Amino acid sequence: MTTNRAISDLGGLPAGPIDTHEHEATLVERRIDAMMMLLRAKPRAFWVTDENRRTIESLTPEFYEGSAYYERWVTAMRALLIEKGVLDEAEIEAKLAEVRARYAAGGAA
């Protein structure tokens, strides 16, 4: 039944109970959302909503199913920033290494 389904095509599949609790977005989640809106909106308009979806839908099934909602968003943002030539892989990796080291040393954002 599930063969040939796109990873995002969930409608009608069996699933467990819905967690109806409210969730207060974290600062990191709100920043991801804000950046996504700004990068997509005029005047920058680096990509459109459909490219966003295409990027998220191209994630591996393991990642798609095992990740948090904004984890998928920020992963898509990274891919699109590289694809559109806004940032490059090397500078992202270098910055990531710096950020990881800062936190390992007990630094703050």
Add this chain to the structure above:
Amino acid sequence: MSTHTHDHDHDHDHTTFQPDIKDPSQEWEFLEIALRELLIEKQILSAREIADEMEAWERKSPEAGARVVARAWCDDGFRQRLLADANSAVAELGVEIESVELIAVENTADLHHMVVCTLCSCYPRGLLGVPPLWYKSFEYRSRAVREPRAVLAEFGTELADSVEVRVLDSTADCRHLVIPARPAGTEGLSEDALAALVGRDSLIGTALARAPHGEA
């Protein structure tokens, strides 16, 4: 809490953000920090803009949708315009829904609509604010179209068997607004008082509009 150490010599503005309550520990949280710092350093985004955008998010709330519903309950001409062309009708109340089609549907004693986005998380933020986490969950997306009554029951919404249930699937190009049925005993209430009965979930269709104060 730890303090920020300036071990770099650029003068970009990242002092706008206080440390979060909990320190980020996951790789994707580090990725957010890295992308944001790079975008600010390269002057593609500014910290000010990001902060403003975060404020804009906080200002969006289901009160906008509730005002639309209360107006539709009180003004039949508006109700008809809303059902015919929702984008134009909500613009009358100052809500701009741009670049996507908005469709309003009406719940009655015999017909109940609920909205899902099975493929992702499409949602009319301009009217409903930020979507709840459950709306984006795999469980809601999977089950809403197959067993809507069971899903509604999990939200505490029990409908008589005689009520027809229709589930509307949103897309990147089309969003839905549910106009909940007007509760009994609300004759003569002001538009503001009516709007106060319209919660977010009733605009998605997972709940009904609240009964007026003092009613069961």
